Amino acid sequence: MIDKNKNIYLAGHKGMVGSAILRMLEKNGYNNLILRALNELDLSRQNEVENFFNEEKPDVVIIAAAKVGGILANNTYRAEFIYDNLMIESNIIQASHKAGTEKLIFLGSSCIYPKLAPQPLKEEYLLSDYLEFTNEPYAIAKIAGIKLCENYYRQYGSNFFSAMPTNLFGINDNFNLETSHVLPALIRKFHEAKSGQRSEVGSNRNAGRVTIWGTGKPKREFLFVDDLAEAILFLMENVDAKDLYEQGISQINIGTGEDLTIGELAEMIAGIVGFKGEIVYDSSKPDGTPRKLLDVSRIHELGWHHKTSLEDGIRKTYEWFKTIKN
Ligand SMILES: NC(=O)c1ccc[n+]([C@@H]2O[C@H](COP(=O)([O-])OP(=O)(O)OC[C@H]3O[C@@H](n4cnc5c(N)ncnc54)[C@H](OP(=O)(O)O)[C@@H]3O)[C@@H](O)[C@H]2O)c1
CATH class of the missing domain: 3.40.50.720 (NAD(P)-binding Rossmann-like Domain)
Known part of the structure; x- marks a missing residue:
């Protein structure tokens, strides 16, 4: 102690x-x-x-x-x-x-x-x-x-x-699409596509569609x-x-x-954000390593275990993201 x-x-x-x-x-x-x-x-x-x-x-x-x-x-x-x-x-x-x-x-x-x-x-x-x-x-x-x-x-x-x-x-994550990691980037892309805003970069210029780099098959934790x-x-x-x-x-x-595919992660985030449009995978872009799990x-x-489910964590992060967006 x-x-x-x-x-x-x-x-x-x-x-x-x-x-x-x-x-x-x-x-x-x-x-x-x-x-x-x-x-x-x-x-x-x-x-x-x-x-x-x-x-x-x-x-x-x-x-x-x-x-x-x-x-x-x-x-x-x-x-x-x-x-x-x-x-x-x-x-x-x-x-x-x-x-x-x-x-x-x-x-x-x-x-x-x-x-x-x-x-x-x-x-x-x-x-x-x-x-x-x-x-x-x-x-x-x-x-x-x-x-x-x-x-x-x-x-x-x-x-x-x-x-x-x-x-x-989580809270204080980086949501800049040019430098961010995949999870905050997806939150932002789905949020902006849902609200009909243009993204800074990337191909989700169409409000009803979000394009994800790669096949969506790699697994991440x-x-x-x-x-x-x-x-x-x-x-x-x-x-x-x-x-x-x-x-x-x-x-x-x-x-x-525990891990999940990027495709499953995208579906989860789309559900939390309330995005109902199309998710497109651009398989001409690299997937990176197929799996990365500790x-x-x-x-x-x-004696330590994590407590927050992925879904709850994303919900909390999305709530925080909306406070900095507005
Ligand atoms: N983010 C992840 O997914 C992740 C995953 C695994 C491990 N980690 C590890 O967690 C640690 C922190 O990552 P993070 O995501 O919190 O990064 P971050 O948000 O960029 O925070 C890094 C902090 O270090 C400060 N810093 C950088 N250079 C400095 C310097 N020369 N002197 C004093 N302060 C300096 C930065 O100050 P400013 O704010 O003023 O720039 C910033 O506050 C890293 O070791 C990283 O490897 C992160």
């Missing part, structure tokens, strides 16, 4: 993931929180990070700050994705070590697993084969973060470890971001670095353990 008065530095509290963790910490009585926006503290600058840690000396650190984007951004800004992420995590992890931080949780993502790894993805599959090329720089940076935590534990005994969430969605925040709280309160490393794993998966048996064994 963690004393509620411990001071917790949450890096990236303005992002989708960080803001969900912030709500969860506050709801659970953790009020001694240290927060800095990017314009107050650039985590890629070593001096700034060292000075900040010397002043604040946080007891607990959660790293939800990262340079994040979809396939296009990952593939276009390859140097920035590897450099910024390496700098952010290295600076924070080293400064946490020097400041005597008692516990640190680093967030990565499921893109760290090899492109052709068996499904569902077990923690042991890390570094067992080649990565997907488009997000290789991001994945390499995240793997370096995982290995920083692991090796600070192995050399210094630091209580630092990593959590790998599946695809996330989605976790509501508030559930992820609960998982991070659970790990912070109940799990230590040795619980992972002594089992021979370097990171722990967080997901639902094996979540380890976090289940530790």
Whole structure:
């Protein structure tokens, strides 16, 4: 258990993931929180990070700050994705070590697993084969973060470890069609098609029709971001670095353990939004990997399960989306 008065530095509290963790910490009585926006503290600058840690000396650190984007951004800004992420995590992890931080949780993502790894993805599959090329720089940076935590534990005994969430969605998601992930993009496309608005990009210019890239057959897993925040709280309160490393794993998966096809997801979102038009699949566009599902048996064994059904999570996200649209 963690004393509620411990001071917790949450890096990236303005992002989708960080803001969900912030709500969860506050709801659970953790009020001694240290927060800095990017314009107050650039985590890629070593001096700034060292000075900040010397002043604040946080007891607990959660790293939800990262340079994040979809396939296009990952593939276009390859140097920035590897450099910024390496700098952010290295600076924070080293400064946490020097400041005597008692516990640190680093967030990565499921893109760290090899492109052709068996499904569902077990923690042991890390570094067992080649990565997907488009997000290789991001994945390499995240793997370096995982290995920083692991090796600070192995050399210094630091209580630092990593959590790998599946695809996330929810409040504060990115609904910009040029940079968003599939689930928020579909919410927006169906909403705009239903209301007869034009989309920013894409082919759903016809109010009665939404076009989806690919065949709709790939399967994906989605976790509501508030559930992820609960998982991070659970790990912070109940799990230590040795619980992972002594089992021979370097990171722990967080997901639902359930997946569905993009076509099924589209039908579900269309139903929630109230779209009654036609859904068209553009099979000339790439499908990506056929399946991407995390094996979540380890976090289940530790005692955490997700609570929000996909449908309820999408409903909540859609309600929030309408508040920012109007
Ligand atoms: N979204 C997903 O589906 C998903 C899935 C699995 C894992 N994750 C992981 O969760 C973490 C957070 O993702 P997210 O979706 O919440 O991303 P996000 O919404 O883009 O949030 C990232 C946050 O990091 C901050 N940041 C970026 N560069 C910084 C810097 N140099 N100094 C200080 N702050 C900086 C950003 O600040 P600004 O707001 O000022 O730019 C932002 O608040 C990432 O590690 C990601 O890999 C996300």
